[in-house]
Amino acid sequence: MADNKYLVGVFDDEDEVLHAVGEVRHSGVKIHEVYTPFAIHGLDRALGYDRPRMGIAAFLFGITGTCCALLLTFWTMGIDWPINVGGKNFFPWPTNVPILFELTVLLASFGMSFTFFVMEGMGPTAKPIIFDVRSTDDKFIMAIDLSKNKLSEGEITDILKDSGASEVNVKEV
């Protein structure tokens, strides 16, 4: 991994960090990521992230599941080995709805999970950067990649302190 230098601002409160994100971005600093112990409503909007497009992936995986289930049930029950169950049609649609539903849900959920892992680079060999272990406890961490910012380390530190960071650390990875 390249030697990158990060500035890590530590905040004590969710409102503070949410507020600080706006101020820091306003002063032209590019934020690498914000790590929080729990989800904060509005943080993604404050960070300027696009709306997640996971819904599109979910739809595509789901519709694939529906089609697979239709093929499966139609082929097995209707064509390859038709069985007479209680005198019904060989392809009674109500009986196949649970299978359609289940395969839709199965493929959509697995597909979404894998999409998420791939897009976020969370494979089994991935090594996460832990900026500050307290972000899993009671602190809110704002990481800033110095190599991607034009401002100097001192300037960004001041900006972070001004926006309410209780401490600013340097982390090299």
Add this chain to the structure above:
Amino acid sequence: MAHNTHEIPSTEERFEFSSESKSKLLIAAALGVVLVAIGAFLLNKGWSIGVWESHGAGHGAAAGHEGGHAAAAAHGGGEHHGATLINRIIANLWMNSVYFLGISVVGMFFIAYNYVAKAGWPVTMKRVAEAFPSFIWVPGAILIILYLVPATRHMIFHWTHEGIMEKGSENYDKIIATKSWYLNMPFFTIRLLAYVGVWYYLWTLVRKYSIAEEQEGGLDYYYKSRNVSKIFLLFFAVTSSTSAWDLSMSIDTHWFSTMFGWYHLASWHVAGLAAIMFAVLILKDKGYLKAVNSSHLHDLGKLIFGFSIFWTYVWFSQYLLIFYANLPEETIYFRERFTGHDGRYWWPFHINFVLNFFFPILILMARDSKRRPTLLKLGCASILVGHWFDFYQMHMPGIAKDQGGIGIIEWGTTLTFASLFIYFVATQLSKANLYPKKHPFLEESLHHDI
């Protein structure tokens, strides 16, 4: 900063129920009654304007496709299952009463589960849901009267026929007789009174605390409302199912389904939520409820979307099990709706599914559409009409039998019920501040942001 810019609205929002709208609603209600009379008169003359009335009036009436008239005379008095035009009117009264009773009681249900879940977000629209249950006693009284008058009771409930549970009587029906421990006059009367009475009474308590909280503030009324809500939920957990059996399932006395209670409740619930949404949107259009933002609409929209899927799930599960097992005593229920009575209930049954599943899933699935009032209104209208059809197909085949149809009578009855419902809700809305300014969760609700 998005999260800090919530505009704090005025703390006094009093809904004005103008005398003009009052008289309009009353005129609409009267118009409904007139429409029923006209519809009945026309049908009696043999003219039909509605849909599905033209399949011929069943036995005896030789009027061909212009049928749909009463055909009462052709039936003869002695026939056990004979239905007349009166049946159709009674069936309309019954189904609309059950439908609007459900929408009303869901207002209380909504408040109760939000209190018990300590939910903060719905506080800004609390007053709207709170106004709904004031209507409970009107459909409730109609149901009780229809039940207590012997003539109408016999039309609605097959099991109340003379001697049907007495061994040796010519009307004796073994299957129905085994249900006599549950379906008997005293117990049924007590149940009906208990539903209407207890639901309404618990609502008056919650309402009283809510108004008192508005004056005095503090947490006392919040805890009291929570306790009443717990009692209501416990009571409603049982009575939502039993009322479904009593009001709807016992019409087709032989048949039963273990899914029916849930199915009925799901239908009531989603229709009630859609009505709450509609009321909120209309009030917002008129400039009230400024504190309700798009996140509130989104959350209520999610509930509506979720419960319309839940309704479909229960509806379909009930159908699938019966379809799969294919037992004659169970399939008769759907047979009656598919091909029975000249197939006149085929369309209502299937429209039900389209309006309650396909439209909502298409309209309300996307995030943006749950934030757009126009699309929300469209989805909610689909659900409200759809669940009207749901109750239509639950009650009509059993009560109106081969006299069913969708015509002036149906429009008239529904118009009357809807206008009265709006009248009651608007009256309640005008009685209290729409902005519950001293509710402990108000601040949380004002900052609701998803």
